[in-house]
Amino acid sequence: MDWVDGFYSRTGRWWGAAEGRITERDHHRVDLLHEHAGTGPLRVLELGPGYGTTAVVTAQAGHDVTAVEISDRADRARGFVTEAAPGTLTVIKDDFFRVRLDGRFDVVTYFNGFGVGSDADQRRLLTRIATEWLRPGGVALIDVYNPFVWAGWHDNEEHRMPDPARGYEHELHERTTFDPVTCAAIDTWWDVTRPDEKITQVLRCYTPADLALLLGGTGLHLKAFTVGDRTLTPGPQPGLAELLAEHHEYLAVLRTG
Template sequence: MLHDYPKTTYGDTIADIYDLLHAGWDPTATVDTLTDLAGGGRALELGVGTGRLALPLAAAGTPVTGIDVSPAMLARLREKDPEGTVEAIEGDFADFTAKGEFAVAFAVNSLLQLTSLEEQRACLRRVREHLAPGGVLVLEEANPAAFTGGGLQVMNIGPDRLQLLASQYDPMTQQYRAQQVILRDGESRLSPVALRLTTPTELDLMAELCGMRLRERWADWRRTTPYTLESRQHVSFYDVG
């Protein structure tokens, strides 16, 4: 297994090329759904990173507060957002405080980066405390069934870069450890990833214990593709109970 490392490691090692690696991602469906859920209220993002989602969401008219543990990621966000359209908070979203209440809170492939049951549960408690009455939590997270095999995968091939993922999974602890290997411009870099692959039903139980109930679950943000065992991710919507 990979050695332990600080929570800031992933963001700090990849912040300068993060947007490039995700250049083909289209935020439209996610922004449209979150805008509708927010209904003119405020949104809270867990793991705001470089703002690849928070900035277009704010541009669509929803005030956004974003939390991230990586100083390098937040520095990149501030470069892209010099006017501070997105309120950025540096901190661990397992234990955070933000001003006011939010109509919607969301995480995109971030909650499972909290690698213990206690941290994930603590995060959901804090989210519940920050959601306004009638608020909604939306989680886009990995389907563990699609990621437990381990091994080596080719993630991206471009004219000037190659992205590989080497991974291991321990079913006893639900710990997933991986190294992204990025070859670009004649250079190579490693970006480690650590996740606790929490099942959707386990997330449902944790959310319920924190005062939120599952409303619906899909495989996409447009809510047109049913979630199945073969889906690579789920998009789950939780109402304040």
């Protein structure tokens, strides 16, 4: 996992100005939080918040949010702290595998990031959520990368031109491959002016069935998942287009009981 801080700090410098802005996606996530956890006010722990846009919208909905971000994106997230009312936003620049936090949370969220490191690492994180952070009866909402769609992107290459008006200053290449043995997406980026400085993220993908296996012994259970605009239970659903073809991630709803 040594690549994490470097990858997200560097990409944050490339496109933070463009993507560190609140969008509909942040409001949609808060709607999902309310759907699965109620409207509160709640004590929320957001893992890997990136630029903090969802964290601040969560706080603006009246919740007290603690956000733990390892990369320099935390510096941008801190810029939102003064905009958090009527809730509060605390940004901690640290590694969520090591950080020590006070008290329990009604909700733990991790949007668009779960799947870094080995299965043992994911289980370590899930166990921390269940035993150290979540209050009894609380809920964890975790986006999980969907292998069916990532596999379909195998061998994709993209060339992205700068668009300074939108905050994209760099001309970039992206190459995506998929490893069907380890069920991981391998996503490599480079700036055309520095082709020798490629950076890569490796993202483990899990079907809902595999996620349920991963959860065994962690104290968390998969109760439902939201994909697209549907919330489903994790029973058999042959031909489910949302997972087979349409969405590269789904939101897992995890509870301790």
